[in-house]
Amino acid sequence: MTQVTEADYHAAKKSKNPKVRQEFLDAIDLEDAGEFVRRINYEIDDDANTSMDCGFNYDVMYNYSRILSPIKPLRKSIIRVFPIAFKNYSYEFFLSVLIDHEGHHARQDFQRPIYSAKLTNQRSSTHTKPELRDYLETLQEIPAEWNQLEKATKRNLSQKERSNTVSKINSYRGLVSSYAAVFGRDWKLDLSKILCNSPYDDTLREVYGIN
Numbered sequence: 382m383t384q385v386t387e388a389d390y391h392a393a394k395k396s397k398n399p400k401v402r403q404e405f406l407d408a409i410d411l412e413d414a415g416e417f418v419r420r421i422n423y424e425i426d427d428d429a430n431t432s433m434d435c436g437f438n439y440d441v442m443y444n445y446s447r448i449l450s451p452i453k454p455l456r457k458s459i460i461r462v463f464p465i466a467f468k469n470y471s472y473e474f475f476l477s478v479l480i481d482h483e484g485h486h487a488r489q490d491f492q493r494p495i496y497s498a499k500l501t502n503q504r505s506s507t508h509t510k511p512e513l514r515d516y517l518e519t520l521q522e523i524p525a526e527w528n529q530l531e532k533a534t535k536r537n538l539s540q541k542e543r544s545n546t547v548s549k550i551n552s553y554r555g556l557v558s559s560y561a562a563v564f565g566r567d568w569k570l571d572l573s574k575i576l577c578n579s580p581y582d583d584t585l586r587e588v589y590g591i592n
């Protein structure tokens with residue numbers, strides 16, 4: 382599959398027509414994330430404060446909440462793309478967020494379904510402390526940002542886009558280590574549970590000293 386071009390992205394940006402944008406999304410080659418993603422949906426939600434998200438695998442959550450039925454892994458995620466994704470991004474960064482970041486979350490859901498199910502249950506539970514929820518969510522962001530950084534050269538990201546990604550990783554890392562101290566958790570151990578079979582997660586294991 383050939384990748385969409387910068388001109389295609391700018392045409393979809395300019396058009397604002399949801400059909401045109403959906404057709405553009407359908408034409409994207411998700412590369413190594415393709416096997417973990419069922420589809421990409423364009424959603425007109427102007428209140429969305431994010432450009433994209435990776436829809437959780439509800440079948441897994443359903444099964445997790447009913448321990449009697451076995452967890453069904455190997456389910457693909459749905460990535461939702463909101464209008465913000467067609468506002469300020471460069472073409473390169475758009476692909477980086479879609480394929481390397483959200484695609485990595487899809488990989489996490491696919492390869493680490495139990496952790497993802499737990500996270501979603503805790504997210505929706507009123508009993509979970511918001512700080513603990515933040516902690517778990519932030520942990521999941523570190524490998525996704527890392528993946529973007531590892532592929533920055535391939536994507537031809539600008540210096541600014543790269544340094545923003547580095548700053549995000551550093552602030553997430555600071556956040557998880559301070560939450561971990563409060564909750565008495567070992568953040569590297571928690572992180573190890575969501576790392577996937579991916580060469581980029583391997584470099585993260587190496588750099589953070591995770592076995």
Ligand SMILES: [Zn+2]
Nearest residue numbers: 482486522525
């Ligand atoms: Zn993310």
